Amino acid sequence: MASDVDKPHIPVLLNPLLRECAPITGRWLDGTFGAGGYTKGLIAEGADHVTGVDRDPLAHQMAEAWINEPPYAGKIDLVLGTFSRLDEYASDLDGVVLDLGVSSMQLDQAERGFSFMKDGPLDMRMSQDGMSAADFINTADEAEIADVLFHYGEERQSRKIARAIVKDRVEKAPFTTTLQLAGLVERLLPRKKPGQSHPATRTFQAIRIAVNDEFGELIKGLEAAERALRPGGQLAVVSFHSLEDRVVKRFFQERASTGGGGSRYAPEQEVKTPGFEQLSKAIGPDEDELEANPRARSARLRVGRRTTAEALPVDRAAMRLPKPVLRRE
Known part of the structure:
Protein backbone atom coordinates (compact mmCIF):
# COMPACT_ATOMS: atom_id res chain seq x y z
CA MET A 1 0.00 0.00 0.00
CA ALA A 2 1.31 3.46 -0.89
CA SER A 3 2.22 5.76 1.96
CA ASP A 4 0.79 9.25 2.27
CA VAL A 5 4.11 10.64 1.02
CA ASP A 6 3.77 8.53 -2.14
CA LYS A 7 0.25 9.73 -2.95
CA PRO A 8 -0.08 12.22 -5.83
CA HIS A 9 -0.22 15.84 -4.69
CA ILE A 10 -2.50 18.05 -6.77
CA PRO A 11 -1.34 21.65 -7.34
CA VAL A 12 -4.26 23.96 -6.60
CA LEU A 13 -5.55 26.30 -9.34
CA LEU A 14 -2.79 25.18 -11.71
CA ASN A 15 -4.87 25.40 -14.88
CA PRO A 16 -6.24 28.89 -14.13
CA LEU A 17 -2.71 30.01 -13.25
CA LEU A 18 -1.27 28.72 -16.53
CA ARG A 19 -4.17 30.26 -18.44
CA GLU A 20 -3.79 33.69 -16.80
CA CYS A 21 -0.01 33.75 -17.32
CA ALA A 22 -0.03 32.42 -20.91
CA PRO A 23 2.11 32.27 -22.91
CA ILE A 24 4.56 30.62 -20.49
CA THR A 25 8.12 31.24 -21.66
CA GLY A 26 11.60 31.91 -20.31
CA ARG A 27 12.82 31.67 -16.73
CA TRP A 28 10.48 31.17 -13.77
CA LEU A 29 10.81 30.71 -10.03
CA ASP A 30 8.52 28.44 -8.02
CA GLY A 31 8.85 29.85 -4.52
CA THR A 32 6.96 27.03 -2.82
CA PHE A 33 8.20 23.99 -4.73
CA GLY A 34 6.61 21.26 -2.58
CA ALA A 35 5.99 18.17 -4.71
CA GLY A 36 6.82 20.13 -7.86
CA GLY A 37 3.31 20.40 -9.31
CA TYR A 38 3.54 24.02 -10.43
CA THR A 39 7.06 23.55 -11.75
CA LYS A 40 5.97 20.55 -13.85
CA GLY A 41 3.06 22.54 -15.20
CA LEU A 42 5.22 25.53 -16.10
CA ILE A 43 7.71 23.37 -17.98
CA ALA A 44 4.94 21.51 -19.80
CA GLU A 45 3.53 24.87 -20.95
CA GLY A 46 6.85 26.17 -22.29
CA ALA A 47 9.06 27.51 -19.47
CA ASP A 48 12.74 27.06 -20.35
CA HIS A 49 13.94 26.86 -16.76
CA VAL A 50 12.46 26.89 -13.24
CA THR A 51 14.25 27.66 -10.00
CA GLY A 52 12.45 25.71 -7.30
CA VAL A 53 12.65 27.08 -3.75
CA ASP A 54 11.48 25.26 -0.63
CA ARG A 55 12.52 25.42 3.02
CA ASP A 56 11.34 21.86 3.68
CA PRO A 57 14.19 19.33 3.25
CA LEU A 58 11.62 16.63 2.45
CA ALA A 59 10.63 18.44 -0.75
CA HIS A 60 14.22 18.25 -1.93
CA GLN A 61 14.53 14.59 -1.06
CA MET A 62 11.35 13.73 -2.97
CA ALA A 63 12.44 15.70 -6.05
CA GLU A 64 15.60 13.63 -6.45
CA ALA A 65 13.45 10.85 -7.90
CA TRP A 66 12.38 12.83 -10.98
CA ILE A 67 14.04 16.21 -11.63
CA ASN A 68 16.97 14.65 -13.54
CA GLU A 69 14.69 12.62 -15.80
CA PRO A 70 13.11 13.76 -19.11
CA PRO A 71 11.42 16.14 -19.72
CA TYR A 72 12.78 17.96 -16.63
CA ALA A 73 16.51 17.16 -16.81
CA GLU A 88 19.02 36.14 -3.98
CA TYR A 89 18.47 32.92 -5.93
CA ALA A 90 17.44 34.31 -9.34
CA SER A 91 16.85 37.59 -11.16
CA ASP A 92 15.47 38.97 -14.43
CA LEU A 93 12.67 36.41 -14.21
CA ASP A 94 9.71 36.00 -16.54
CA GLY A 95 7.53 34.78 -13.71
CA VAL A 96 7.24 33.92 -10.03
CA VAL A 97 4.70 31.52 -8.48
CA LEU A 98 3.93 31.48 -4.75
CA ASP A 99 1.57 28.85 -3.29
CA LEU A 100 1.05 29.98 0.30
CA GLY A 101 0.38 28.00 3.43
CA VAL A 102 0.93 24.35 4.27
CA SER A 103 1.20 21.77 1.49
CA SER A 104 -0.84 18.57 1.21
CA MET A 105 2.48 16.74 1.43
CA GLN A 106 3.02 18.19 4.92
CA LEU A 107 -0.60 17.72 6.01
CA ASP A 108 -0.54 14.05 5.02
CA GLN A 109 2.44 13.26 7.25
CA ALA A 110 1.33 12.83 10.84
CA GLU A 111 4.91 13.18 12.09
CA ARG A 112 5.06 16.78 10.82
CA GLY A 113 2.35 17.84 13.26
CA PHE A 114 0.27 20.01 10.92
CA SER A 115 -2.94 17.99 10.96
CA PHE A 116 -5.52 17.82 13.73
CA MET A 117 -6.95 14.68 12.07
CA LYS A 118 -3.90 12.49 12.68
CA ASP A 119 -1.94 12.00 15.87
CA GLY A 120 1.65 13.14 15.74
CA PRO A 121 4.16 15.39 17.50
CA LEU A 122 2.96 18.97 17.87
CA ASP A 123 5.54 20.42 15.49
CA MET A 124 4.25 22.45 12.47
CA ARG A 125 7.71 23.69 11.42
CA MET A 126 8.00 23.92 7.64
CA ALA A 146 -5.01 34.30 22.91
CA ASP A 147 -3.67 37.07 20.68
CA VAL A 148 -2.15 34.60 18.23
CA LEU A 149 -5.38 32.58 18.01
CA PHE A 150 -7.49 35.70 17.52
CA HIS A 151 -5.32 37.64 15.08
CA TYR A 152 -3.87 34.76 13.03
CA GLY A 153 -6.84 32.38 13.19
CA ALA A 164 -7.66 26.13 29.00
CA ILE A 165 -4.27 25.50 27.35
CA VAL A 166 -2.39 27.16 30.18
CA LYS A 167 -4.50 25.38 32.80
CA ASP A 168 -4.04 21.93 31.20
CA ARG A 169 -0.31 22.25 30.65
CA VAL A 170 0.17 23.02 34.34
CA GLU A 171 -2.40 20.74 35.96
CA LYS A 172 -2.24 17.78 33.57
CA ALA A 173 0.79 17.66 31.26
CA PRO A 174 2.64 19.76 28.67
CA PHE A 175 1.24 19.55 25.14
CA THR A 176 3.21 17.16 22.94
CA THR A 177 0.79 15.80 20.31
CA THR A 178 -1.65 17.13 17.74
CA LEU A 179 -4.64 15.18 18.99
CA GLN A 180 -3.96 16.36 22.55
CA LEU A 181 -4.42 19.97 21.44
CA ALA A 182 -7.25 19.19 19.00
CA GLY A 183 -9.08 17.30 21.75
CA LEU A 184 -8.90 20.27 24.08
CA VAL A 185 -10.44 22.55 21.45
CA GLU A 186 -13.17 20.02 20.69
CA ARG A 187 -14.10 19.90 24.38
CA LEU A 188 -14.43 23.68 24.53
CA LEU A 189 -16.26 24.47 21.29
CA PRO A 190 -19.59 23.18 20.00
CA ARG A 191 -19.41 20.03 17.94
CA LYS A 192 -19.16 20.78 14.24
CA LYS A 193 -22.24 20.46 12.05
CA PRO A 194 -22.17 18.68 8.67
CA GLY A 195 -20.19 20.75 6.19
CA GLN A 196 -18.52 22.94 8.82
CA SER A 197 -14.81 22.89 9.46
CA HIS A 198 -13.29 21.04 12.41
CA PRO A 199 -13.43 23.09 15.67
CA ALA A 200 -9.61 23.11 15.84
CA THR A 201 -9.11 24.44 12.30
CA ARG A 202 -8.60 28.07 13.31
CA THR A 203 -6.40 27.19 16.29
CA PHE A 204 -4.06 25.05 14.21
CA GLN A 205 -3.95 27.65 11.43
CA ALA A 206 -3.04 30.41 13.87
CA ILE A 207 -0.27 28.47 15.59
CA ARG A 208 1.20 27.32 12.27
CA ILE A 209 1.26 30.90 10.97
CA ALA A 210 2.97 32.11 14.13
CA VAL A 211 5.58 29.33 14.29
CA ASN A 212 6.57 29.83 10.64
CA ASP A 213 6.28 33.65 10.62
CA GLU A 214 4.11 33.29 7.52
CA PHE A 215 3.01 36.92 7.25
CA GLY A 216 6.55 38.19 7.66
CA GLU A 217 7.68 35.74 4.97
CA LEU A 218 4.81 36.77 2.69
CA ILE A 219 5.58 40.49 2.77
CA LYS A 220 9.30 39.87 2.22
CA GLY A 221 8.47 37.42 -0.57
CA LEU A 222 6.26 39.92 -2.39
CA GLU A 223 9.04 42.51 -2.14
CA ALA A 224 11.63 40.00 -3.35
CA ALA A 225 9.45 38.98 -6.31
CA GLU A 226 9.11 42.61 -7.35
CA ARG A 227 12.89 42.95 -7.32
CA ALA A 228 13.48 39.69 -9.20
CA LEU A 229 10.96 40.10 -12.02
CA ARG A 230 11.90 41.69 -15.31
CA PRO A 231 9.53 44.28 -16.83
CA GLY A 232 6.60 42.30 -18.17
CA GLY A 233 7.26 39.42 -15.78
CA GLN A 234 4.31 37.98 -13.91
CA LEU A 235 3.68 37.26 -10.23
CA ALA A 236 1.05 34.63 -9.45
CA VAL A 237 0.04 34.06 -5.82
CA VAL A 238 -2.28 31.33 -4.55
CA SER A 239 -3.62 31.86 -1.02
CA PHE A 240 -5.74 29.59 1.17
CA HIS A 241 -7.43 31.79 3.74
CA SER A 242 -8.87 35.27 3.84
CA LEU A 243 -6.07 36.79 5.92
CA GLU A 244 -3.46 35.85 3.30
CA ASP A 245 -5.66 36.88 0.39
CA ARG A 246 -6.31 40.32 1.91
CA VAL A 247 -2.57 40.98 2.17
CA VAL A 248 -1.96 39.88 -1.44
CA ALA A 256 -1.06 49.28 -9.16
CA SER A 257 -1.86 52.73 -7.80
CA THR A 258 -0.06 55.91 -8.87
CA GLY A 259 1.42 56.01 -5.38
CA GLY A 260 3.72 53.14 -6.35
CA GLY A 261 5.11 51.77 -3.13
CA GLY A 262 3.67 54.55 -1.07
CA SER A 263 0.81 54.59 1.41
CA ARG A 264 -2.67 56.01 1.09
CA TYR A 265 -1.98 57.42 4.57
CA ALA A 266 0.64 59.80 3.13
CA PRO A 267 -1.28 61.78 0.47
CA GLU A 268 1.44 64.40 0.04
CA GLN A 269 3.90 61.72 -1.08
CA GLU A 270 5.46 62.04 -4.53
CA VAL A 271 3.47 60.25 -7.24
CA LYS A 272 5.29 57.23 -8.65
CA THR A 273 4.83 54.87 -11.56
CA PRO A 285 -11.64 26.79 -8.14
CA ASP A 286 -14.37 25.58 -10.47
CA GLU A 287 -16.66 22.63 -9.76
CA ASP A 288 -14.41 20.13 -11.53
CA GLU A 289 -11.40 21.10 -9.42
CA LEU A 290 -13.41 21.01 -6.20
CA GLU A 291 -14.57 17.51 -7.04
CA ALA A 292 -11.02 16.35 -7.77
CA ASN A 293 -9.41 18.21 -4.85
CA PRO A 294 -11.68 19.35 -1.97
CA ARG A 295 -8.69 21.12 -0.34
CA ALA A 296 -8.95 23.74 -3.09
CA ARG A 297 -12.27 25.11 -1.79
CA SER A 298 -10.76 28.16 -0.06
CA ALA A 299 -7.98 28.83 -2.59
CA ARG A 300 -7.73 32.17 -4.41
CA LEU A 301 -5.37 33.13 -7.25
CA ARG A 302 -4.21 36.68 -7.98
CA VAL A 303 -1.86 37.65 -10.82
CA GLY A 304 0.02 40.86 -11.59
CA ARG A 305 2.41 41.95 -14.34
CA ARG A 306 5.60 43.85 -13.49
CA THR A 307 6.12 47.31 -14.94
CA THR A 308 9.37 49.21 -15.47
CA ALA A 309 9.02 51.08 -12.16
CA GLU A 310 11.65 50.87 -9.45
CA ALA A 311 11.08 48.15 -6.85
CA LEU A 312 10.22 49.73 -3.50
CA PRO A 313 9.76 48.51 0.09
CA VAL A 314 6.25 47.56 1.10
CA ASP A 315 4.45 49.96 3.40
CA ARG A 316 3.59 47.64 6.30
CA ALA A 317 0.92 49.99 7.62
CA ALA A 318 -0.89 49.94 4.28
CA MET A 319 -0.90 46.14 4.31
CA ARG A 320 -2.71 46.15 7.68
CA LEU A 321 -1.03 42.92 8.72
CA PRO A 322 -2.67 40.82 11.43
CA LYS A 323 -1.16 41.40 14.85
CA PRO A 324 0.71 40.37 16.92
CA VAL A 325 4.12 39.46 15.63
CA LEU A 326 5.16 36.45 17.68
CA ARG A 327 7.75 37.28 20.29
CA ARG A 328 10.86 35.21 19.62
CA GLU A 329 14.03 34.55 21.53
Whole structure:
Protein backbone atom coordinates (compact mmCIF):
# COMPACT_ATOMS: atom_id res chain seq x y z
CA MET A 1 0.00 0.00 0.00
CA ALA A 2 1.31 3.46 -0.89
CA SER A 3 2.22 5.76 1.96
CA ASP A 4 0.79 9.25 2.27
CA VAL A 5 4.11 10.64 1.02
CA ASP A 6 3.77 8.53 -2.14
CA LYS A 7 0.25 9.73 -2.95
CA PRO A 8 -0.08 12.22 -5.83
CA HIS A 9 -0.22 15.84 -4.69
CA ILE A 10 -2.50 18.05 -6.77
CA PRO A 11 -1.34 21.65 -7.34
CA VAL A 12 -4.26 23.96 -6.60
CA LEU A 13 -5.55 26.30 -9.34
CA LEU A 14 -2.79 25.18 -11.71
CA ASN A 15 -4.87 25.40 -14.88
CA PRO A 16 -6.24 28.89 -14.13
CA LEU A 17 -2.71 30.01 -13.25
CA LEU A 18 -1.27 28.72 -16.53
CA ARG A 19 -4.17 30.26 -18.44
CA GLU A 20 -3.79 33.69 -16.80
CA CYS A 21 -0.01 33.75 -17.32
CA ALA A 22 -0.03 32.42 -20.91
CA PRO A 23 2.11 32.27 -22.91
CA ILE A 24 4.56 30.62 -20.49
CA THR A 25 8.12 31.24 -21.66
CA GLY A 26 11.60 31.91 -20.31
CA ARG A 27 12.82 31.67 -16.73
CA TRP A 28 10.48 31.17 -13.77
CA LEU A 29 10.81 30.71 -10.03
CA ASP A 30 8.52 28.44 -8.02
CA GLY A 31 8.85 29.85 -4.52
CA THR A 32 6.96 27.03 -2.82
CA PHE A 33 8.20 23.99 -4.73
CA GLY A 34 6.61 21.26 -2.58
CA ALA A 35 5.99 18.17 -4.71
CA GLY A 36 6.82 20.13 -7.86
CA GLY A 37 3.31 20.40 -9.31
CA TYR A 38 3.54 24.02 -10.43
CA THR A 39 7.06 23.55 -11.75
CA LYS A 40 5.97 20.55 -13.85
CA GLY A 41 3.06 22.54 -15.20
CA LEU A 42 5.22 25.53 -16.10
CA ILE A 43 7.71 23.37 -17.98
CA ALA A 44 4.94 21.51 -19.80
CA GLU A 45 3.53 24.87 -20.95
CA GLY A 46 6.85 26.17 -22.29
CA ALA A 47 9.06 27.51 -19.47
CA ASP A 48 12.74 27.06 -20.35
CA HIS A 49 13.94 26.86 -16.76
CA VAL A 50 12.46 26.89 -13.24
CA THR A 51 14.25 27.66 -10.00
CA GLY A 52 12.45 25.71 -7.30
CA VAL A 53 12.65 27.08 -3.75
CA ASP A 54 11.48 25.26 -0.63
CA ARG A 55 12.52 25.42 3.02
CA ASP A 56 11.34 21.86 3.68
CA PRO A 57 14.19 19.33 3.25
CA LEU A 58 11.62 16.63 2.45
CA ALA A 59 10.63 18.44 -0.75
CA HIS A 60 14.22 18.25 -1.93
CA GLN A 61 14.53 14.59 -1.06
CA MET A 62 11.35 13.73 -2.97
CA ALA A 63 12.44 15.70 -6.05
CA GLU A 64 15.60 13.63 -6.45
CA ALA A 65 13.45 10.85 -7.90
CA TRP A 66 12.38 12.83 -10.98
CA ILE A 67 14.04 16.21 -11.63
CA ASN A 68 16.97 14.65 -13.54
CA GLU A 69 14.69 12.62 -15.80
CA PRO A 70 13.11 13.76 -19.11
CA PRO A 71 11.42 16.14 -19.72
CA TYR A 72 12.78 17.96 -16.63
CA ALA A 73 16.51 17.16 -16.81
CA GLY A 74 18.56 20.33 -16.99
CA LYS A 75 15.52 22.59 -16.61
CA ILE A 76 15.20 22.75 -12.81
CA ASP A 77 17.51 24.07 -10.11
CA LEU A 78 16.52 23.51 -6.48
CA VAL A 79 17.33 25.87 -3.62
CA LEU A 80 16.89 25.01 0.06
CA GLY A 81 15.66 28.34 1.36
CA THR A 82 12.67 30.64 1.85
CA PHE A 83 10.80 32.56 -0.82
CA SER A 84 11.34 35.72 1.23
CA ARG A 85 14.89 35.65 -0.20
CA LEU A 86 14.00 34.56 -3.72
CA ASP A 87 15.74 37.50 -5.38
CA GLU A 88 19.02 36.14 -3.98
CA TYR A 89 18.47 32.92 -5.93
CA ALA A 90 17.44 34.31 -9.34
CA SER A 91 16.85 37.59 -11.16
CA ASP A 92 15.47 38.97 -14.43
CA LEU A 93 12.67 36.41 -14.21
CA ASP A 94 9.71 36.00 -16.54
CA GLY A 95 7.53 34.78 -13.71
CA VAL A 96 7.24 33.92 -10.03
CA VAL A 97 4.70 31.52 -8.48
CA LEU A 98 3.93 31.48 -4.75
CA ASP A 99 1.57 28.85 -3.29
CA LEU A 100 1.05 29.98 0.30
CA GLY A 101 0.38 28.00 3.43
CA VAL A 102 0.93 24.35 4.27
CA SER A 103 1.20 21.77 1.49
CA SER A 104 -0.84 18.57 1.21
CA MET A 105 2.48 16.74 1.43
CA GLN A 106 3.02 18.19 4.92
CA LEU A 107 -0.60 17.72 6.01
CA ASP A 108 -0.54 14.05 5.02
CA GLN A 109 2.44 13.26 7.25
CA ALA A 110 1.33 12.83 10.84
CA GLU A 111 4.91 13.18 12.09
CA ARG A 112 5.06 16.78 10.82
CA GLY A 113 2.35 17.84 13.26
CA PHE A 114 0.27 20.01 10.92
CA SER A 115 -2.94 17.99 10.96
CA PHE A 116 -5.52 17.82 13.73
CA MET A 117 -6.95 14.68 12.07
CA LYS A 118 -3.90 12.49 12.68
CA ASP A 119 -1.94 12.00 15.87
CA GLY A 120 1.65 13.14 15.74
CA PRO A 121 4.16 15.39 17.50
CA LEU A 122 2.96 18.97 17.87
CA ASP A 123 5.54 20.42 15.49
CA MET A 124 4.25 22.45 12.47
CA ARG A 125 7.71 23.69 11.42
CA MET A 126 8.00 23.92 7.64
CA SER A 127 11.79 24.12 7.77
CA GLN A 128 12.04 21.47 10.50
CA ASP A 129 14.14 23.74 12.70
CA GLY A 130 13.55 26.53 15.22
CA MET A 131 10.64 26.90 17.62
CA SER A 132 7.95 24.22 17.31
CA ALA A 133 4.23 24.50 17.99
CA ALA A 134 4.74 22.59 21.24
CA ASP A 135 7.47 25.05 22.29
CA PHE A 136 5.06 27.93 21.74
CA ILE A 137 2.02 26.34 23.40
CA ASN A 138 4.00 25.23 26.46
CA THR A 139 5.95 28.45 27.08
CA ALA A 140 3.88 31.42 25.87
CA ASP A 141 1.72 33.22 28.39
CA GLU A 142 -2.06 33.16 28.18
CA ALA A 143 -2.37 36.61 26.64
CA GLU A 144 0.06 35.85 23.82
CA ILE A 145 -1.63 32.55 22.99
CA ALA A 146 -5.01 34.30 22.91
CA ASP A 147 -3.67 37.07 20.68
CA VAL A 148 -2.15 34.60 18.23
CA LEU A 149 -5.38 32.58 18.01
CA PHE A 150 -7.49 35.70 17.52
CA HIS A 151 -5.32 37.64 15.08
CA TYR A 152 -3.87 34.76 13.03
CA GLY A 153 -6.84 32.38 13.19
CA GLU A 154 -9.76 34.79 13.67
CA GLU A 155 -10.85 32.49 16.49
CA ARG A 156 -13.63 34.18 18.48
CA GLN A 157 -13.11 31.85 21.45
CA SER A 158 -9.37 32.62 21.61
CA ARG A 159 -9.30 33.66 25.28
CA LYS A 160 -11.31 30.63 26.36
CA ILE A 161 -8.96 28.28 24.48
CA ALA A 162 -5.81 30.04 25.71
CA ARG A 163 -7.00 29.86 29.32
CA ALA A 164 -7.66 26.13 29.00
CA ILE A 165 -4.27 25.50 27.35
CA VAL A 166 -2.39 27.16 30.18
CA LYS A 167 -4.50 25.38 32.80
CA ASP A 168 -4.04 21.93 31.20
CA ARG A 169 -0.31 22.25 30.65
CA VAL A 170 0.17 23.02 34.34
CA GLU A 171 -2.40 20.74 35.96
CA LYS A 172 -2.24 17.78 33.57
CA ALA A 173 0.79 17.66 31.26
CA PRO A 174 2.64 19.76 28.67
CA PHE A 175 1.24 19.55 25.14
CA THR A 176 3.21 17.16 22.94
CA THR A 177 0.79 15.80 20.31
CA THR A 178 -1.65 17.13 17.74
CA LEU A 179 -4.64 15.18 18.99
CA GLN A 180 -3.96 16.36 22.55
CA LEU A 181 -4.42 19.97 21.44
CA ALA A 182 -7.25 19.19 19.00
CA GLY A 183 -9.08 17.30 21.75
CA LEU A 184 -8.90 20.27 24.08
CA VAL A 185 -10.44 22.55 21.45
CA GLU A 186 -13.17 20.02 20.69
CA ARG A 187 -14.10 19.90 24.38
CA LEU A 188 -14.43 23.68 24.53
CA LEU A 189 -16.26 24.47 21.29
CA PRO A 190 -19.59 23.18 20.00
CA ARG A 191 -19.41 20.03 17.94
CA LYS A 192 -19.16 20.78 14.24
CA LYS A 193 -22.24 20.46 12.05
CA PRO A 194 -22.17 18.68 8.67
CA GLY A 195 -20.19 20.75 6.19
CA GLN A 196 -18.52 22.94 8.82
CA SER A 197 -14.81 22.89 9.46
CA HIS A 198 -13.29 21.04 12.41
CA PRO A 199 -13.43 23.09 15.67
CA ALA A 200 -9.61 23.11 15.84
CA THR A 201 -9.11 24.44 12.30
CA ARG A 202 -8.60 28.07 13.31
CA THR A 203 -6.40 27.19 16.29
CA PHE A 204 -4.06 25.05 14.21
CA GLN A 205 -3.95 27.65 11.43
CA ALA A 206 -3.04 30.41 13.87
CA ILE A 207 -0.27 28.47 15.59
CA ARG A 208 1.20 27.32 12.27
CA ILE A 209 1.26 30.90 10.97
CA ALA A 210 2.97 32.11 14.13
CA VAL A 211 5.58 29.33 14.29
CA ASN A 212 6.57 29.83 10.64
CA ASP A 213 6.28 33.65 10.62
CA GLU A 214 4.11 33.29 7.52
CA PHE A 215 3.01 36.92 7.25
CA GLY A 216 6.55 38.19 7.66
CA GLU A 217 7.68 35.74 4.97
CA LEU A 218 4.81 36.77 2.69
CA ILE A 219 5.58 40.49 2.77
CA LYS A 220 9.30 39.87 2.22
CA GLY A 221 8.47 37.42 -0.57
CA LEU A 222 6.26 39.92 -2.39
CA GLU A 223 9.04 42.51 -2.14
CA ALA A 224 11.63 40.00 -3.35
CA ALA A 225 9.45 38.98 -6.31
CA GLU A 226 9.11 42.61 -7.35
CA ARG A 227 12.89 42.95 -7.32
CA ALA A 228 13.48 39.69 -9.20
CA LEU A 229 10.96 40.10 -12.02
CA ARG A 230 11.90 41.69 -15.31
CA PRO A 231 9.53 44.28 -16.83
CA GLY A 232 6.60 42.30 -18.17
CA GLY A 233 7.26 39.42 -15.78
CA GLN A 234 4.31 37.98 -13.91
CA LEU A 235 3.68 37.26 -10.23
CA ALA A 236 1.05 34.63 -9.45
CA VAL A 237 0.04 34.06 -5.82
CA VAL A 238 -2.28 31.33 -4.55
CA SER A 239 -3.62 31.86 -1.02
CA PHE A 240 -5.74 29.59 1.17
CA HIS A 241 -7.43 31.79 3.74
CA SER A 242 -8.87 35.27 3.84
CA LEU A 243 -6.07 36.79 5.92
CA GLU A 244 -3.46 35.85 3.30
CA ASP A 245 -5.66 36.88 0.39
CA ARG A 246 -6.31 40.32 1.91
CA VAL A 247 -2.57 40.98 2.17
CA VAL A 248 -1.96 39.88 -1.44
CA LYS A 249 -4.92 41.95 -2.64
CA ARG A 250 -3.68 45.05 -0.83
CA PHE A 251 -0.17 44.53 -2.20
CA PHE A 252 -1.38 44.50 -5.79
CA GLN A 253 -3.74 47.44 -5.13
CA GLU A 254 -0.92 49.51 -3.66
CA ARG A 255 1.48 48.59 -6.42
CA ALA A 256 -1.06 49.28 -9.16
CA SER A 257 -1.86 52.73 -7.80
CA THR A 258 -0.06 55.91 -8.87
CA GLY A 259 1.42 56.01 -5.38
CA GLY A 260 3.72 53.14 -6.35
CA GLY A 261 5.11 51.77 -3.13
CA GLY A 262 3.67 54.55 -1.07
CA SER A 263 0.81 54.59 1.41
CA ARG A 264 -2.67 56.01 1.09
CA TYR A 265 -1.98 57.42 4.57
CA ALA A 266 0.64 59.80 3.13
CA PRO A 267 -1.28 61.78 0.47
CA GLU A 268 1.44 64.40 0.04
CA GLN A 269 3.90 61.72 -1.08
CA GLU A 270 5.46 62.04 -4.53
CA VAL A 271 3.47 60.25 -7.24
CA LYS A 272 5.29 57.23 -8.65
CA THR A 273 4.83 54.87 -11.56
CA PRO A 274 2.85 51.76 -10.58
CA GLY A 275 5.03 48.71 -9.94
CA PHE A 276 2.46 46.16 -11.10
CA GLU A 277 -0.48 45.96 -13.45
CA GLN A 278 -3.28 43.84 -12.00
CA LEU A 279 -4.27 41.18 -14.51
CA SER A 280 -7.35 39.77 -12.81
CA LYS A 281 -9.50 39.76 -9.74
CA ALA A 282 -9.31 36.80 -7.37
CA ILE A 283 -9.91 33.47 -9.12
CA GLY A 284 -11.28 30.47 -7.24
CA PRO A 285 -11.64 26.79 -8.14
CA ASP A 286 -14.37 25.58 -10.47
CA GLU A 287 -16.66 22.63 -9.76
CA ASP A 288 -14.41 20.13 -11.53
CA GLU A 289 -11.40 21.10 -9.42
CA LEU A 290 -13.41 21.01 -6.20
CA GLU A 291 -14.57 17.51 -7.04
CA ALA A 292 -11.02 16.35 -7.77
CA ASN A 293 -9.41 18.21 -4.85
CA PRO A 294 -11.68 19.35 -1.97
CA ARG A 295 -8.69 21.12 -0.34
CA ALA A 296 -8.95 23.74 -3.09
CA ARG A 297 -12.27 25.11 -1.79
CA SER A 298 -10.76 28.16 -0.06
CA ALA A 299 -7.98 28.83 -2.59
CA ARG A 300 -7.73 32.17 -4.41
CA LEU A 301 -5.37 33.13 -7.25
CA ARG A 302 -4.21 36.68 -7.98
CA VAL A 303 -1.86 37.65 -10.82
CA GLY A 304 0.02 40.86 -11.59
CA ARG A 305 2.41 41.95 -14.34
CA ARG A 306 5.60 43.85 -13.49
CA THR A 307 6.12 47.31 -14.94
CA THR A 308 9.37 49.21 -15.47
CA ALA A 309 9.02 51.08 -12.16
CA GLU A 310 11.65 50.87 -9.45
CA ALA A 311 11.08 48.15 -6.85
CA LEU A 312 10.22 49.73 -3.50
CA PRO A 313 9.76 48.51 0.09
CA VAL A 314 6.25 47.56 1.10
CA ASP A 315 4.45 49.96 3.40
CA ARG A 316 3.59 47.64 6.30
CA ALA A 317 0.92 49.99 7.62
CA ALA A 318 -0.89 49.94 4.28
CA MET A 319 -0.90 46.14 4.31
CA ARG A 320 -2.71 46.15 7.68
CA LEU A 321 -1.03 42.92 8.72
CA PRO A 322 -2.67 40.82 11.43
CA LYS A 323 -1.16 41.40 14.85
CA PRO A 324 0.71 40.37 16.92
CA VAL A 325 4.12 39.46 15.63
CA LEU A 326 5.16 36.45 17.68
CA ARG A 327 7.75 37.28 20.29
CA ARG A 328 10.86 35.21 19.62
CA GLU A 329 14.03 34.55 21.53
